[in-house]
């Protein structure tokens with residue numbers, strides 16, 4: 066019997082600034098119930114699922130933005146989601162803004178198993194955008210570096226009802242290192258939520274590039290690490306600002322097996338064959354047999370782009386039309 070996981074991305078259409086937690090949680094419960102009706106065992110909600118994407122607003126005084134943050138999880142307004150999920154026997158991933166008791170602010174997600182227990186927590190590492198407004202501060206911004214600290218929990222893999230699940234958040238999905246670190250810990254599925262505006266202040270790519278780059282990031286991560294990727298969007302228009310949809314489920318072959326059709330509330334579900342990865346891990350992506358970490362040191366030693374590393378035996382010479390002389394180990398150089 067092949068191991069399977071019935072999993073869904075619960076895409077959430079725009080959440081307007083005036084929507085209450087209670088109104089939002091009612092929408093999330095409807096999505097949860099629809100997924101459960103399709104025998105789903107794990108539901109992935111988006112990043113910052115409980116509020117509008119507030120990092121689009123500039124507010125110098127962070128204390129004035131506490132209303133966007135959760136100081137307990139679950140708090141009273143979110144408890145009904147935990148209760149309903151436990152009744153339905155469904156686990157879930159939930160993204161939200163976390164304000165800790167000692168005043169630290171993170172872009173956080175949790176994994177909750179089918180008994181309602183929080184079995185994993187992640188705090189976003191790759192914070193895109195800016196720490197201060199760009200251009201007109203009244204125009205939509207992307208101020209995650211203002212509102213959140215870099216996550217301090219690392220990239221973890223957690224057992225959710227017998228399946229090894231890795232977590233990340235939004236911009237993390239664009240960095241190849243994220244999937245690799247999770248795959249090296251045995252992740253079978255990587256789950257993530259995202260809020261992806263059509264661009265960043267001062268940078269407006271072609272809208273279709275936003276969607277193609279989003280899907281490419283998921284597909285590359287899944288294929289190169291022989292794992293499933295489930296990504297749930299907060300999509301549509303929030304306070305006039307448009308965000309891409311494209312919630313998707315991607316197989317270890319790198320193929321999008323299910324994708325949202327719209328930008329509203331939508332359940333995108335599939336039965337993931339967890340054994341599909343085995344063939345890839347046994348051959349082309351047998352990490353133990355093929356990876357050469359001793360050759361990858363630059364990845365952890367350098368942050369930004371820098372000078373080429375001299376190649377042993379290659380003597381850099383002024384261009385004489387003959388190209389650099391390369392000493393070989395088996396024959397004298399001429």
Ligand code: ING
Nearest residue numbers: 193235236260261262263264265
């Ligand atoms: N959002 C965006 C993302 O990585 C972004 C940031 C916006 C990147 C537009 C590129 C273009 O999808 C978050 N929340 O990380």
